[in-house]
Amino acid sequence: MEILVAVIGLAGALLAAFAAGALIRRLRDEPEGWLIAWTVAAVALCLSLGVIAVGYLMGFGSVTFRLYQVTGSMLAPLWLAVGMIQLLTERVPPRFLAWLMGIALTIVAGTIMIIDPLKSTEMGKTLPASSSFWNLVPSYLLIGVHAVAVLIMLAMLVVAAIKWRSGDEYDTDNLHASLVIVPSGIALVGAMRFTVPPLFTTALLAVAAAAIWYTVLRPLAPYEDDDEDDFDDQRGAPVRQESPMPAGDRSQRGRGAMPEQRGRGAMPEPVPAADLPPGPPRRPTGLGDLVAEYRAGDQQVDYAARMVPPSGAGPSTGYIMNGAPPQPAPPQQDLPPQRADYAMPPGPPPSGPATGMFYTGSDVFSPAQPQQQPQPQPGSSKPSPNIYGLLTVFTIMDGAGEAFDRLAEATVEAVRRGEPDTLVYVCHAVKSAPLQRIVYELYRDEVAYRDHQRQPHVERFVNERQSMVLATNVIELNINAAKVVPLPTAMF
Numbered sequence: 001m002e003i004l005v006a007v008i009g010l011a012g013a014l015l016a017a018f019a020a021g022a023l024i025r026r027l028r029d030e031p032e033g034w035l036i037a038w039t040v041a042a043v044a045l046c047l048s049l050g051v052i053a054v055g056y057l058m059g060f061g062s063v064t065f066r067l068y069q070v071t072g073s074m075l076a077p078l079w080l081a082v083g084m085i086q087l088l089t090e091r092v093p094p095r096f097l098a099w100l101m102g103i104a105l106t107i108v109a110g111t112i113m114i115i116d117p118l119k120s121t122e123m124g125k126t127l128p129a130s131s132s133f134w135n136l137v138p139s140y141l142l143i144g145v146h147a148v149a150v151l152i153m154l155a156m157l158v159v160a161a162i163k164w165r166s167g168d169e170y171d172t173d174n175l176h177a178s179l180v181i182v183p184s185g186i187a188l189v190g191a192m193r194f195t196v197p198p199l200f201t202t203a204l205l206a207v208a209a210a211a212i213w214y215t216v217l218r219p220l221a222p223y224e225d226d227d228e229d230d231f232d233d234q235r236g237a238p239v240r241q242e243s244p245m246p247a248g249d250r251s252q253r254g255r256g257a258m259p260e261q262r263g264r265g266a267m268p269e270p271v272p273a274a275d276l277p278p279g280p281p282r283r284p285t286g287l288g289d290l291v292a293e294y295r296a297g298d299q300q301v302d303y304a305a306r307m308v309p310p311s312g313a314g315p316s317t318g319y320i321m322n323g324a325p326p327q328p329a330p331p332q333q334d335l336p337p338q339r340a341d342y343a344m345p346p347g348p349p350p351s352g353p354a355t356g357m358f359y360t361g362s363d364v365f366s367p368a369q370p371q372q373q374p375q376p377q378p379g380s381s382k383p384s385p386n387i388y389g390l391l392t393v394f395t396i397m398d399g400a401g402e403a404f405d406r407l408a409e410a411t412v413e414a415v416r417r418g419e420p421d422t423l424v425y426v427c428h429a430v431k432s433a434p435l436q437r438i439v440y441e442l443y444r445d446e447v448a449y450r451d452h453q454r455q456p457h458v459e460r461f462v463n464e465r466q467s468m469v470l471a472t473n474v475i476e477l478n479i480n481a482a483k484v485v486p487l488p489t490a491m492f
Helices: 002-029 033-059 064-088 092-115 138-164 168-193 198-217 226-235 285-300 402-418 446-453 456-464
Strands: 319-322 386-397 420-429 433-443 469-477
Touching: 002 033, 002 198, 033 064, 033 092, 033 198, 064 092, 064 138, 064 168, 064 198, 064 433, 092 138, 138 168, 168 198, 386 402, 386 446, 402 420, 402 433, 433 446
Parallel strands: none
Antiparallel strands: 319 469, 386 433, 386 469, 420 433
16 A cells, blocks of 8 residues: 555656646746746645655655645645636736735745644654644644635635636636636645545645646647737738737736736727728738638628728728728829720620629620731730739628629629720639639720729629628739630530
């Protein structure tokens, strides 16, 4: 039996050492009060279990008995209780009083337990009972420490349950941790206070160390917020953040933080665009902005306050609109006359699918001449620098896909029939994102684009899509090189 208790004590000491190491690693990034308190408790349990292992192998003495009692019977339950206050209390006064009580009792009780003479110093290799060796003052001090620790842990368990009933994910984690720490702490006090078999006492000390390690690794583990931070970096736009902190840091994110500092679980209020600080100019690079805008829907961004573009400005690169109609273009003084050498071919127009609709402008030809492939210009084949391009990414509402596709199909058909200066007008579906549509547009020049904006079918498209679109990302394009041929049509 003595060997078994020694083995359990040694294994428990190693477990408590691992728990203390995990807490110390967390403390380097998160100087939280509950981490500090439970680090003290884990170190105390490690020393107490180590002393038990040594005592059962070599015998107990005055020094080993005092060390076992100070660490396992006084420090461990006391600082488990202090850690519970630091974890669950959001106001400063109770947390400060907890620190004051813990430090005062540690100094006073520890000093008395170290210097007070024992009733006897004759001990064997069996775990000595505290009542057989402590005098009156240390004995009553231990009773007081145990009573305070048990009352605090029970009160904090009730507080955790009350917070959990109307709380968030942090409160659920806190209740989970309380349900692990409080029973093990109370059982530890009972084992040290009353006469129980040494094997049971040693096992309860090891269980308390395992409870601390479990809570650090599971319910109170850092949240992984790397993905959110990556999206914020890609967007380059101002985003409401709780505080500048490393990913997964709990120092200002709910573990004893004030309510206004709590991050995950407490949804941020919608932030009007007027309250956001101006960000640096950015140039989106592609679908990264689309994903960021789609994720913005989970952050309750106030799109209603951001739907109107700046006055007098056209669609800027990466500007977010909620299906708002574009600003009226300034009146053009010297618009070129409509080109008369273009007309539509006779017969019904080709039709295409609702998503992936097309119009390339290559089927427009002069009625006086047969349709023929455009002849390459002599010299360079570089596209005209006047070509004006746009890439618009729509994130549509769930369930509005078919209605949006029908509206887009009608718009593409009207563009095909009546806009000869629109060179490319394509609506794409995104295979990996069913709630996204991409419209790719090329115009002969910016004048043609302004003329496109004034068309009735475009105004209808802009107005009717507002109820279907969650976010819009408009990217202006310059054409450096291109090859455009007629797209194959679907025959029905």
